[in-house]
Amino acid sequence: MVSKILLVILLLILVASSDNEIIFNGFTGANLSLNGLAQITSGGLLMLTNNTKEGQGHAFHPALLHFKNSSNGFSASTGSATACHYILGWSFSLNGTAQPLDLSKLPSLPYQENSKKISHLLAIALPLVAVVLLLLSIAVIFFVRRKRENYGELIEDWELEFGPHRFLYKDLFKATKGFREENLLGFGGFGHVYKGVLPTSATEVAVKKISHESRQGMREFVAEIVSMGQLRHRNLVQLLGYCRREGELLLVYEYMPNGSLDKFLFHGEQPALTWSQRFQIIKDVCSGLHYLHEGWEQVVIHRDIKASNVLLDREFNGKLGDFGLARLYSRGTNPQTTHIVGTLGYLAPEISKTGKATTSSDVYAFGAFLLEVACGRRPIESHPSVEVPGLVDWVLGCWKMGTILETRDPKLGSDYVVKEMELVLKLGLLCSHPDPMARPSMRQVVQSLEGDAPLPAMSTDALFTSTSTQRYDECFDDFLMSGPSISDSTNITYPPPFVSGGR
DSSP states (O other), X not given: OOEEEEEEOOOOOOTTSOTXXXXXXXXXXXXXXXXXXXXXXXXXXXXXXXSSSOOOEEEEOSSOOOOSSOOOOEEEEEETSOOXXXXXXXXXXSSSOOOOOOGGGSOOOTHHHHHHHHHHHHHHHHHHHHHHHHHHHHHHHHHHHHHHHHHOOOOOGGGGGGGGGBOOHHHHHXXXXXXXXXXXXXXXXXXXXXXXXXXXXOOXXXXXXXXXXXXXXXXXXXXXXXXXXXXXXXXXXXXXXXXXXXXXXXXXXEOOTTOBTHHHHHOTTSOOOOHHHHHHHHHHHHHHHHIIIIISSEEEEOOOOSGGGEEEOXXXXXXXXXXXXXXXXXXXXXXXXXXOOSOTTTXXXXXHHHOOOOHHHHHHHHHHHHHHHHHSOOSSOOOSSSOOOOHHHHHHHHHHTTOGGGXXXXXXXXXXXXXXXXXXXXXXXXXXXXXXXXXXXXXXXXXXXXXSSOOOOOOHHHHHHHHHHSOHHHHHTTSOOOSOOOOTTOOOOOOOOEEEEEO
């Protein structure tokens, strides 16, 4: 409802002045005709409307004044809302200049009545606002510090030269969604591996978190990591870079969708690999290891070749990963204690005497790998009620009896190539020879697998005698096995390489 206010104050003739002039310095005692909502307040204000209800208010001078072609007065409207309209005073003259109002006599607006309420509200609101702002400031500071803790990383001056190969921890944190359990690909003795998608390029990666409290030799190790990033071979898992925090090293690798080979060989939830797939994977790993030994400017020793360290891409091509993480572990150990790092069953017997990994010890591990892929068995298996011979002894015994093909993986059935199966089994035994001088080089292994050279002649009697005189329990009884090893249940591993040195 529209409140319409019409005030027409016509001239009030003062006693000592002309009939054509009126003046009101406030309206206390004024002789006016009021109707509607209009009223004169105790303070002398002429209030035409109020803020309690909608309506109209009018105030009229009791005597008529005659205007010549003009009119004069006040009109106000509040629309659909309520409001108060006040008039403090008015001076009017029909002829000439109206008398000035005496400002000292004008009543005060009713703001002072509400000022106490406003002051009271401010007295309550301001402290509340201050408390809220303080809490917000504390929350912001906590958030910033927490974010710095989450994204904090350790960068030393010497690392500046490796800048292009270093990832920001913030990017890796976001890529793995904060290293959530749902992104965990696998774990082992050296750390956990997480799947991630880099926010800047949408590239899928595998991020390995390695705990390492010692900073001794870290500069040399990071230099090795960066140099290993230069390795380029289709059968090696590509190392993309690294990131370092206090007590933690993160390695970034290309992502391998099909995971590790061992879950296809030993875990029933995955479909069995065909022989053609297995034989191709064997040749892939052989090619990658040959590149590490002879194809780069330095000799790179893998140190832990086994099925769980062979990764498969979308087309089931084999790529060798888990390059000698023992190098990092050995930097933080007690120099008075001898450490062997690797996996029992793949460790060459001479390591128990020398404690040193060589290309020949890699060949030994590759021999064990050949046998486990062909036979579907791990090199060493234990059963509570039955004594199970080692894989090498078992295959060698069957060869001596003329039944070497009986050692093949039962899941293959008859779906295999006899010539290729015999080649892999016999080559596995030759590579696993306890005498390092009797083992072939990886170049010779490549030639044999590709059919470019015949398998070197071997005597089963000589091989059987040598393996019987050097068994694992004898070689390692008095040797301290204190280094970590990736467990058999590990699905994905991506550690860095170990550079042996120049040729």
